[in-house]
Amino acid sequence: MAEHIHPIFDRLLQREDRERRLKQKGKALWLTGLSGSGKSTIAQHLERRLYNEGFFPQVLDGDNIRSGINSNLSFSDADRKENIRRIAEVARLYLHSGIITINSFISPTREIRDMARAVIGAEDFIEIYVNAPIEVCEERDVKGLYQKARAGEIKGFTGIDAPYEAPLSPAFEIRTDQLSLDEAVGQLYAFIHPIIKY
Numbered sequence: 001m002a003e004h005i006h007p008i009f010d011r012l013l014q015r016e017d018r019e020r021r022l023k024q025k026g027k028a029l030w031l032t033g034l035s036g037s038g039k040s041t042i043a044q045h046l047e048r049r050l051y052n053e054g055f056f057p058q059v060l061d062g063d064n065i066r067s068g069i070n071s072n073l074s075f076s077d078a079d080r081k082e083n084i085r086r087i088a089e090v091a092r093l094y095l096h097s098g099i100i101t102i103n104s105f106i107s108p109t110r111e112i113r114d115m116a117r118a119v120i121g122a123e124d125f126i127e128i129y130v131n132a133p134i135e136v137c138e139e140r141d142v143k144g145l146y147q148k149a150r151a152g153e154i155k156g157f158t159g160i161d162a163p164y165e166a167p168l169s170p171a172f173e174i175r176t177d178q179l180s181l182d183e184a185v186g187q188l189y190a191f192i193h194p195i196i197k198y
């Protein structure tokens, strides 16, 4: 009878067991915004802040996704969709390990983000709009890509000749043209802390 089986074998390890071990609630924080809006910078600083406060976060961004698992994908509409679908599946695996992912991707359309939300589950998908006007992003031009897009050297660049649809009701919005980096990370941390604390 089940009661006599050694406790180790009495049921499959659950997400809740892992969350108890990590002393946190697994969530997928989903940072969306234009290239240069500040997603990666905020993601990296938030990751460090969470880690220092005892949480166990993991950034997913172009550096560890588009360079690896998604290295065969372009920036066509279909490939962006496949990019985000795979990322959402990866975030879901982390989620069920009790880990907080900080997903930093343009994820340009509502349809794409709705797909990610559906894969991850609406309860666990926290949409964060990293908002700076395109003029500010273009002025920053962190990687020189806006200049290339304006010169026609890159086709289908988000915000220039490919769409970006702002979220209609994000869980949280950060205006990076109005806040310092420290303010932005501080406000985001204050918002998510109650959501992720065990």
Ligand SMILES: Nc1ncnc2c1ncn2[C@@H]1O[C@H](COP(=O)(O)OS(=O)(=O)O)[C@@H](OP(=O)(O)O)[C@H]1O
Residues within 6 Å of the ligand: 034, 035, 036, 040, 062, 066, 075, 079, 080, 081, 083, 084, 104, 105, 106, 107, 108, 143, 145, 154, 155, 156, 157, 158, 162
């Ligand atoms: N055509 C085009 N449009 C937009 N962005 C481009 C493009 N080509 C290359 N890049 C660089 O790729 C980064 C965006 O990748 P993402 O995976 O976040 O894009 S998407 O969600 O699939 O739309 C983006 O990085 P971030 O600046 O960090 O957003 C760009 O540096």
Ligand SMILES: Nc1ncnc2c1ncn2[C@@H]1O[C@H](COP(=O)(O)OP(=O)(O)O)[C@@H](O)[C@H]1O
Residues within 6 Å of the ligand: 033, 034, 035, 036, 037, 038, 039, 040, 041, 042, 104, 140, 142, 175, 176, 177, 179, 180, 181, 182, 184
């Ligand atoms: N409040 C802020 N939050 C985030 N980044 C900011 C902020 N203010 C200025 N920046 C600058 O804007 C740039 C954003 O670049 P990046 O993080 O690579 O954007 P993205 O990942 O969205 O393409 C960085 O050079 C960063 O230092």
